[in-house]
Amino acid sequence: MPKRKPNTDYRATPVRRRELLRTAAAAGVVAAGAGYASFAPEHWPLSLRDDSGLRSMPQPSVFRLQDFRVAPKAGAAAVGLGRTGDDMTRLRKAIDAAGGITHYIKPNDVVLIKPNVAFDRSPIIGATSNPEILEHLIQLILVDCRAAEVRVADNPIESPADCFEKSGIRLASERAGARIYLPDGNAFENLNTPGATLIESWPFFKRPFQGVDKVIGIAPVKDHNLCHASMSIKNWYGLLGGRRNQFHQDIHEIIADLSMMIKPTLSILDGTHVLMENGPTGGDPSNVKNAGVIMAGTDAVAMDAWAYEHLLERSGLPEYLARAQSRGSGDVNYKDRIREIV
């Protein structure tokens, strides 16, 4: 085998000492940094060490909700009723009896309205809030009170966009100049409600609450298969997310918790489309009665008690009202605290 001749023309490119040292130094720094992050005790700065495995667990951020109530106006009733005139007149009468809208909403307030938009149903089914009265309410707040912004939000059971559409709430809200918030993946954060037994910490529809000054609930009066009636307190169910389908295992306690969870500025109950049976979903317009009343007030417990007896025409209040009263959320005894402007 012939010996290969060396190629005398070839010039190798030697790796320089400086380059070698630089590479070695960089590798040393990276190794030292990784070593520190992996082996330094947990409490040292920049240490990534996690001995128990719990350091890497997510810490759910928890927030609390402010109290949205305002001091009651002297001489105003806890619950106001409006029975005569068109919807707008009745709504005005009810709110006036309870102190008047301008007492509750001040100029430049950001107001959140929570209607019941739980299902993908027409307004005549009575399963959702009446869009016409919602529209009147938004107009009152924007025109009479000169509020800065009105938001409308709910976390429905069915597809949010469709529920807002078919219930007429989207059209009514946008026509009156309000803005709609739908629940998406970023909308929820854990709410801490001190004293609540079952939902002390629960995912809450927080996004529409950023920068809100006042909160108003507007709910229909509905039969309910399990808790007998869904009225103004039960309406706040729609601000929760998470595993709501567990609530039925102790529904009365949940509703009592809801009465503590949020302290709204004002509650409005709409007795123009009362779902008398087959609730809370309804489905047959013949289940719906027009009781011709609109209620407004600051004591949701009293409102619900009155509506249960006079609108749903039933006796023996649901248990959750007694529990809500014992939590200090109101008083089922509505006598002498209710006023009707005729």
Next chain:
Amino acid sequence: MNVIVQPPQPKTPPPPRPTGLNRLLRLTTVRVLSQIVFMALFIFFCWASWTSRIEGFPVSMMLEIDPLVTLATVLATGYVYKFLGWALVIVIITIIFGRVFCNWACPFGTLHQFTGWLFNVKTNSTRIRSNRYEGAQYLKYGILIVFLVMSSMGALQIGLLDPIVIMYRAVTTVIAPATDMAIGEATRALEGAGVEATFLDVLKFAPGVERRVFVGSFWVGSLFMLFVSLNLWKPRFFCRFLCPLGAMLGSIARFSLFRINRDVNKCTDCNLCLMRCEGAADPQSQVRTAECFSCMNCIDDCPEDALSFSLLKLDRAQAKLAPDVSRRRLVFSALAGVFAFPMLRNNGLATDENFSPAMIRPPGSVAEEEFLERCIKCDQCINACPTNVLQPATLEEGGIEALWTPVMNFRISHCQLKCTLCSEVCPTGAIREISAEEKLGVGEHQEQGPVVLGTAFIDTTRCLPWANKIPCVVCEEVCPVAPKAIQTYDEEAKDVFGNTVVLNKPFIVPELCIGCGICEAECPVLDQRAVYVTAVGESRSKDRSLLLQKRKSESA
């Protein structure tokens, strides 16, 4: 001996390269604009398929003008559904201009070209080599024949490879949820920093929902990604070798009036026309009209102006019009199609005895056998579904034949009572267009009753009131029909801790149940629901019904 020396031909100097505005005003510029417009239109239609936007938009138009969809469904069903006749527009355009659809309109083609342009940069000689015609390009004609023969027997599988269908399916199950996820993260980051970011919601494909999931999206996405990745190996691999729509348009293009024409007297055989030839259509010799996408790149690249796109003064000798595929291969493909049909159909899951309980079709669907003649697996219904209940079928529900066709998954969500969007967007009538009145069985549809998707059942071994004496009945609460199809036996009982509890033990009234699945969707026994809907009793097929007749009160 006399040697005859030809006098040298006077060679005209090559025309100067266009500059400035002239360079901009080329056919290729118009072609790129057209591609951008059609891509934007396609994405817009996908975006507009959401329930709050869909009103009035022809969101399935791209599928309805797809001639392969029309031809295959006509072969399968004998009829032209709704807007499918508009595919004639593309056929006529192809007869006039050749296979322009592939490089001027097809969004999948645009994606392939874009991918190659951006990621497959090569030296000039490699580019010229990679754009030479290859014999294997006949493969797509074979695929087309297999699919068409299968369609004519009643198994519509063109959706597996139709480019428009692939695009719709990929956007629905992969790209749309990924986009929404990214926008959600951006919103979260902005709002975490105190910037109100509700303005970003409009960009989402599905605004105002927590999350949409699509079963098997990984496989849809992988196939899509594979086709896109193949551009790095061979440019326009899918379009040249696989696309059945391209094969169909190529077969029509042989009759086209316009085509690329080579002036042999000007041509210097420099092969520069192959630099960017999208179709690998041999513009440097006899152009293969069936392969040519009419991308016009060769006209741009020809330094001698030897190439033109014209219908006048065509040189018949400089074109191979017909697809390069032998008759025997076509016959073989046809036989393969004939063979494939019983293979699919006798798989056993399309019968009325062995059908999967999970084979629950969306409202308005025709009976299963007819459904399989119509569904192209475009997943437009799944894209339009506002509750996310509609999912691409896996192999579980209907085997390979029903892969990626729409089924209802009530563990994810439920079918909304008054929603008929899936039936409105279906391009082929697998889901026949129905009104909310027809779905609910009211008004003039009173007689036939509501559309029933399946029937709910209670698993009393897992239901909290039945099995554990714990109050619940979410299912009764959410049941949307009046009177409710879930009713209860009410009883007072003592639980294991000695407490008295009132139990409402649910039971189903099958005469009233419409199979909407909201009971299953809301059942708190999450992993294996205590109330669940199966396909039996669905109104689209008498052979899959449950009850002989509906019970009535005898006193009434």
